[in-house]
Amino acid sequence: MSLSVHDILLLPGLQALRWRAGQAGGHHTVRWPYVAENASISDWVRGGELVFVTGINQPRDETNLLQLVREAHARDCAGLVVLTGPLFIHDIPASVLAEAERLKLPLIEQPYELPMVVVTEAIGSALVQAQWLGSSRLQLIEQLLDASVVDATLLAHRAGRLHIDLHQPRQVLVLQLDGTAELFRSLAPEAAEAQLQAFRQCVMQLLDSRLHALGQALPVVTQGDQWVALLPLAADGEPNRHRDGAQRLLQALNAPEGPLRVYAGLSAPCPDATDFPRGLGQARQALLAARSFPERLGLCCFEELGVLELLVAIRDRNLLDRFLRSTLGPLLSHETGMAPVLIQTLEAWMQANGNLVAAAQRLGVHRNTLNNRMQQIQSLIGLDLDSPMHRLNIAVALMIWRLSFNASSQPPSASV
Template sequence: MSLSVEEILRLPGLESLTLRAGARNLRRSVRWSYVAENEGIAEWVMGGELVFVTGINHPRDEANLLRLAREGVACGIAGLVILTGDEFIQRIPEALVELAEREGLPLIEQPYALKMVVVTHLIGTALVQMTQVKHSRRDILGQLLSGDCPSLAIVRRRAGHLQLPLEAPRRLVALRLAGIDRLFREHAPEEAERRLQLYRQQLLDRLEDWQRNLPDALPTLVQGDLFVLLLADCEQACGRDALLGLAATLARELPLRAYLGLSAPAADCADFPRALLQARQALEVAEGLRPPGGLCDYRELGVLRLLRAIPDRTVIEQFLHDTLGALLAPGRKQPQLLVDTLDALLQEGGNALRAAQRLGIHRNTLNQRIARIESLSGQSLDDPQFRLNASMALLIRRTSSAQLEEPRQ
């Protein structure tokens, strides 16, 4: 795992550092230390830094310190360290303490008697050592997830040395942020990229913090835009309530929505590649269906497992158009009106009254649409085969990122 603010405060030699505010976020991961030398820090940090303010190179009155704290919160820094003494910053303003506590920003006081070179050396050394261990752990887990390891026995031996508990059954969660395209539409590329990296760091911090209290926790892995959790197969870690609680927390704290896919249990680490594939398939369904809570369990996919296993997407797309394409009305205000009507009718088990209520239309209007559906499709809704085909096609439509288009000629 990463080195946290709390762990830094416990490093030998740093006992004189005093926490003044923000105790609830002491588990934030520290990416690196940064000494603030300019009037502001927004342009100089990327998130995850422990920022030191000395007052040597720039005057630090109360207004400036409050500005640094606000910019630090906005940029996602790990914490703010204020050096105090007789010459530069004599004391930490109470307004800064109140702001840091309100925003959950760890605020630390460092006496000038504790030399910066000592502090940065101790933190830097600890970060390098932790980074080496973290890289080794993630290297092992990455090999296991890909199935690309020369010797499973050697990997298990390395895992034992690095205290990675791998032999217990686990379930994998694949998680991805949605809305990134909108982020880049609404902001200039530089600002969009800055925000994206900030949100990704906040997500990683939250995931690692959430796992700290779980049994046999393993590091969170990042593969491109995918975040992978390897959870012990127990209710506390991967029960539906636990994961929905995690999703709710992420929804409150992150501007971008997160979707989660949960695998079936993997008996041991040799099964991780299969479990990752299952988690990714469940995630794709969650992103398509957008269920409440944003979570999809692979074991609940049913027939969707078969659809996801078809390698040639054109086969599925052709089936979709063959079954529903005739019901489209290109160029009209509501081109998929009949498709939506058919969907509502089948989801209500063929009950026309409930389907009309679902759609908010009169029963006679629904009857007219049903007649139109049967006329255009050449099929009868009394035919169980047509109902089966239509249900499958509508399921594909709901879970596919592609939009139903005009039928091919």
């Protein structure tokens, strides 16, 4: 469990601290307190610090305080605490308050009468307690997701002690990082690693911010390149609210020019904690569809899967492979080792409901080119493209191909 700037002001003995600006950033996580002794803090902070500015060892005029506000924002500090009194910093200039407010950087005033040792000791103790509580809450959430807690009495006791409501309806959101291999191919290892870690940190920050805005936040579980978050639902469900929020999250993370991107899968509502394992499975099924079908724009909800729900639930992989080979086998064999041009052409034609003009526009090719490809496709697979049953088989086979393509990162062949 993290400790926010807002939490700091609620600690016993720190009532003399008061907000002056940037309350919109009150959810910022505090990693530790840092006392600034130099004119600049840029080289001495790494993000998450609550920076204390005293003016004792370094003069702090209006220009310098403005500089510190901007540096703290640029370096992702949790906030600034400015000590004021008759000896060093008499007051905080209005321009400094306005800049902190503009940047949504928490700025707190501490009177010199409140000893620094009292403040830092209170924050240090709270950080230790928050770390223990956060670690314990994370462990219980992991156990709930994999259904490893079987004693209901023990579960209720632990949940109550850790302030986790087992009966709060939630949805499971799974985010998947993609593009890491491409990143390391395009950059030197050190630069790629730095960009990767910065991106991962950005994902966590945006997720934490979203969860705190929703209230009743539970820890985010990190599993390799996936993040699992539990999103609270009101009594009436509000599933679309979380879909829209996940879409905004993807838009904020997925820059058009960057190799790194995130996909998302969202479960159906889980009435209580016993449903979390089911919800996790649903979110991962939806995630597979989100990664496999570009038209979903990186996001899929389990309740949107339709026939895909049946396909991803089939455990016998050979059954799917046989259907794929029997329907599109000659086409797959023809395109083994090359770009799946004909498969993608058939897919575009199906999505356009057989409209050659619309399919050509979708692919960016001339109608005559598309017509020639379709004739080649029909001669290879030997199916009647005007037959509703054959079209249904082709549509299902293309879904299997998409799922197979995503799982292997290579076009599936007839020998799959």
